[in-house]
Amino acid sequence: MSETLVELKQVQLVAEQRTILRDIDLVLSRGQIVTLIGPNGSGKSSLVKIVVGLLKVSAGQRLLVPKLRIGYMPQALKLDKSLPLTVRHFLQLSRTKPAPIDLLIALNDVGAEHLLEQSIHTLSGGEWQRVLLARALLQKPDLLVLDEPMQGVDLTGQEELYNLIAQLPEKYQCGVLMVSHDLHLVMAATDSVICLNGHICCHGHPESVSNHPEYLRLFGLQGSKGLAVYSHHHDHQHDAHGCVHPHHSPVKQES
Numbered sequence: 001m002s003e004t005l006v007e008l009k010q011v012q013l014v015a016e017q018r019t020i021l022r023d024i025d026l027v028l029s030r031g032q033i034v035t036l037i038g039p040n041g042s043g044k045s046s047l048v049k050i051v052v053g054l055l056k057v058s059a060g061q062r063l064l065v066p067k068l069r070i071g072y073m074p075q076a077l078k079l080d081k082s083l084p085l086t087v088r089h090f091l092q093l094s095r096t097k098p099a100p101i102d103l104l105i106a107l108n109d110v111g112a113e114h115l116l117e118q119s120i121h122t123l124s125g126g127e128w129q130r131v132l133l134a135r136a137l138l139q140k141p142d143l144l145v146l147d148e149p150m151q152g153v154d155l156t157g158q159e160e161l162y163n164l165i166a167q168l169p170e171k172y173q174c175g176v177l178m179v180s181h182d183l184h185l186v187m188a189a190t191d192s193v194i195c196l197n198g199h200i201c202c203h204g205h206p207e208s209v210s211n212h213p214e215y216l217r218l219f220g221l222q223g224s225k226g227l228a229v230y231s232h233h234h235d236h237q238h239d240a241h242g243c244v245h246p247h248h249s250p251v252k253q254e255s
Contacts, residue, residue, distance in 0.1 A: 002029035005068060005143045005175050006051055011060035013046055020046050022199050024060070028143060031169045033176040035186050038196035044179045045075055047196065048147045051177060071141030073132050075148045075179075079120065087115045087123075087131055091138065098138045106134040109171065110164060125152025129161065137172065144168060146178040162189040 004027055011024040021043045028034055028051070038044050049055040050062060052072045079085065091103050098106075107113040112130040115123065123131065129149055136144055146165070150158045166189040169176055180186045186193070187206045194203040 002031050002175075003065065004029050005065050007061075007063040008050070008057075009061040009063070011050065011057045011062065013043070013050065013055065014058040020198065021050075024200060026051075026194070026200075028175050028177055030142065030173060030175045032192065033166065033169060033178060033190045034192045034194060035190040036177065036179045036194050036196055037181065037186075038201075042197045044196055045147055048145055048177065048179060051143075052145050065142070069139055069142045071136035071139040071144045071174075073136045073144075073146045073149055075151070077132060081121050085120050086117050087112075087120055088117060090120050090131065091135055094135060094138050096138055096140075102138060103134075106137045107131075109137060109168075110134045111160075126154065126157035126161070129153055133161075133165075137168075141172065141174050144172070144174050144176045146176065148179050148181075150180065159185055162186065165189060 006026075006028040008024050008026040011021060011026075012019065013021040024047065026034075026047075036044050036047065046055060050057055052070050053062075079090075087107070088103060091098065091106070103116065104113055107116060107130075110130040110133045112127060112134060115127055115131065120128070120131065129152065133146070133149065136146070149165070150161060153161060162185045165176065165178065168174065178186075178190070190206060192203065193206055195201040
């Protein structure tokens with residue numbers, strides 16, 4: 001049985017009198033890749049921030065294995081273009097003060113060792129994402145948390161990066177929580193898929209979920225390239241601010 005790294009029990013998040021997340025039960029284990037999907041405004045980034053400890057829950061429990069090391073790759077990290085930073089200097093800004101050999105190992109593991117002395121401002125979208133992934137790996141993580149790791153990466157680069165991420169649980173003996181919209185590529189590179197829309201709509205192993213009637217209602221194939229496009233059938237409604245409201249009963253507020 002895989003070691004549980006993080007467990008969320010009946011987690012709720014309320015901000016400015018809006019219920020962003022409710023009734024969230026989640027287990028993240030060593031050696032497993034869990035992919036989080038859902039429409040914009042569904043609470044994916046909020047859930048990620050709860051997992052890494054950047055947001056406190058309004059109700060429920062967040063349980064961690066002792067001395068848990070988390071490597072976090074945020075959704076966006078913008079740096080002042082006037083800063084003359086090379087990839088080496090950028091990675092040396094890590095709180096862990098990595099040794100030169102550790103920089104090379106992390107960059108090699110993401111296929112970006114040739115970028116070590118390059119300016120971060122000249123990197124392509126795919127190169128920048130690989131450098132950010134290397135930065136997260138420098139923490140020697142038990143849990144690797146990747147919030148939209150494919151931003152700015154072309155389709156070919158996405159497939160390469162997903163294949164790379166799929167190898168990390170074994171190489172680093174870590175668990176992975178990944179946020180993604182690219183279902184056509186994710187399905188081959190994940191152990192479990194969670195659909196979020198303010199609450200967990202459905203979840204399970206990709207091979208069992210892909211033919212499930214509920215899954216088929218949630219996702220469809222569209223377009224000449226056969227890309228999986230998210231289409232969510234609601235059992236609730238959202239107001240103008242994205243707040244989730246069930247059709248038949250109000251959200252239960254926990255004390």
